[in-house]
Amino acid sequence: MEYSLSKISTENHFEIEQLSLKNGGNPNLSEKYINHWYYNNPSKSRSLWKVLVGGIIEGFATTNNFVFQIEHTPVLIAMPQNLLTSIKIRGKGFFEKLYKETEHENIENNKAESFIVFSNELSSPIFLNKLGYVKAKCPPVIFSFFNPLDFFSTPDYKRIYSFDDINNTSVFSFDNAMQKTYAHLQWRYACYSATQLHMIEVKKEGAVTGYAFLKVEKKKGISFLILMDIMTENKDAIHHIIDTCYRYASRNFFAGLVLFDIPGFVPKRTLRCTFNNRFNVLVKSKAQESTIRLSKVPFCFFFGDLDIV
Structure with a gap:
């Protein structure tokens, strides 16, 4: 041939x-x-x-x-x-x-x-x-289920629709991980529509701590969110940002949140499943x-x- x-x-x-x-x-x-x-x-x-x-x-x-x-x-x-x-x-x-x-x-x-x-x-x-x-x-993959108790919390977040709404363009990156910049994240999510991707700004005590990129996924008629990326200059804010993503998923009536485990940074929840070697x-x-x-x-x-x- x-x-x-x-x-x-x-x-x-x-x-x-x-x-x-x-x-x-x-x-x-x-x-x-x-x-x-x-x-x-x-x-x-x-x-x-x-x-x-x-x-x-x-x-x-x-x-x-x-x-x-x-x-x-x-x-x-x-x-x-x-x-x-x-x-x-x-x-x-x-x-x-x-x-x-x-x-x-x-x-x-x-x-x-x-x-x-x-x-x-x-x-x-x-x-x-x-x-x-x-x-x-x-790394293990976690599925954190919808929790009605999240409606009784008062997380401080705001959905944004453009990278122009992001104020701090610094990005913390873990070791043994892909190194990301504002330009990288802008390129990565440029082709998603507002129905496919939820970008949220997260605050704590009135100050912006970072941003999360959440993709909408639907399987067998059930909609859930996938944590795609986090943008923050402070690694100590990551735990709080992920916790806010949990609450955002529940408060917007998604079945749950899927994410890779990051030891020491992912809040533990009772209503969740962990999948090894996914x-x-x-x-x-x-x-x-x-x-x-x-x-x-x-x-x-x-x-x-x-x-x-």
Whole structure:
């Protein structure tokens, strides 16, 4: 089978969208999405490759790259996100070929140190058995249920509808986490409508302590909120901001709030469920020793770190 591998150009975006729709890929992978998600990312680092068979695009692989702080050291990490081959060439090794082009470009040109992927059932065996990835620690996922007692509290919050309403643009970032800025958060949530995303300003004793980004999700007719990100310059305010998010969810009649656990920062509630290993988090570095070390890192994730949410 004759084929060629090359970088994705802007002229390919419509074909990529159609290939994804016809082969069970990301339904949101529109031309507009590709332009924004990959080319407007403030990190300005990415890798996008395609495979042509008989002159037709039959597969693609992409990474979006972000700066993480790992054990107090900033490093560029590439995150494989949209990888797809058509039914016509599936099972013929093109997934690995495409991925390896992105890996080579990220290491040699983008100077990425490591890779993190949130993989699904189909791709996990390929990443683990053929591409040198290993399993990492996924923080527990918490679902805090609606609590009618929240109606008897008086949390101080205000829903806002624009980044122009944010007064303090400083962002505290955890260690072993993606490093975020005002520009990053503005880029991340630029494509959400007001019905999809609730941004709230949180106060304590009259002073603004920070902001929370909450995505509306609905499954089996039940609506709930997902804590996507928090924006604050003071890590001591995070506990209070999350507690306010709990109350916001209840007081706006959502079934609950979903978030990643952050030990020491998430208020404990009686009405909640905890799910361990909810996501397949796989990692890889340039050397095997570094890969093993990275797999033991206690990552601090927010749902905004995932492109699938």
